[in-house]
Amino acid sequence: MAISVYAIADIHGEYDLFMELLNKIALKDSDTLYVIGDVVDRGPHPVKVLQQMMLMPNVIPLAGNHELMAMECLNFLNEEITDESIASLEPEMLDNLLVWQKNGSASTLDEFTRLDPEERLDILDYLSEFQLYEQVQVNGQKYLLVHAGLGGYLPQRPLDSYSPAELLWTRADYDTCYFDDVLVISGHTPTQLIEDNPRPGYIYRANNHIAIDCGACFDGGRLAAFCLDTGEEYYSGDHQDHENE
Template structure:
């Protein structure tokens, strides 16, 4: 039994399948997918459907699922002349914001599903967890999509709001805990300042940043086995 983490699939279904193959993922293993399965890359819904087939894949929420969930729920509603005036005006802003964040591929695949298939996707995303605390081989970890915004050492994890967990980037120059590794996605390691190994998993100050920018040209998916610390990478994204 092994415990793996990966993050920010962003529609890169092929890279995701490649990682599952490379880690020889079995029913005995556990894989945390740490958010942002949706948007940008070509097959976000297909990647979600693959995850749904594995009860031992534990999905965590990212900002893209958070944005998407509200909009997908809205798109399930039938809009009629009667319901139109009752619409929450804020939904338009949310739809525009999601569009700005690359929702086209998610919507494209979502629309091709029948109503039952669409509802299954929504129900699945609603189960995504906010964060996880775990101990593997005597090492303690916190897994969270983006970071711990407005970090305070004695602040309980339950006290962080969703924005602080799925949007705000951590300060990688500062160790948050002496004895707990904070594993984050959301920030491609290519974008971490003064990182001399962009595109690789980044480790510093008890931080482990695992988003290797799979949906961007030159990026890839990265995964870690927490028992062995071994790193796994998909092929590099060559799509312009």
């Protein structure tokens, strides 16, 4: 039986699009699916997507900048209020909360607060497993999977020397080929926003970059899956505005 490897990025709470896309690629238990960050925030059901991923041992989750923000804030908010936690509400934590709020935290917080304490801890445990990047080889082709990056790029710089911010916040430089023999698959920047992209809103390939965030949570956007074995692209139906639930 042929085994396939797929990548999806920037699901952003779009549970229905995620399920539709899983159906479309007919993901088998023996296949591997890398989810390259930004599962949470913006769209309606971030926690529901996380819980679905938790049921799937063949999903390998990588962190996005939104998971970084959510982790910091949820770990803080989930602690019991004590003298100590009030004292730790320093300007830096207030700033973290504000930045997260500006970046679409509402749906994540809303679903998270509806969970019982045990379910909350399961979510926090799961988020703590998310890796910063992953290197894989499929059919002899090397890939680097990373949400954004690489801030402070230098050709000889070892990957483990990049900071979380450089990997998860800095937009990829699609004009620069980072590695001659490695294809870099990233999300973070909706392909609608890549300059001179002939196919905005679809997977973008140039200079050994494969950009797969097709703006699922935005009007006119879609969720994309990239098959590392075949280079095939799969898309959810176009994003529809959903009713508020």
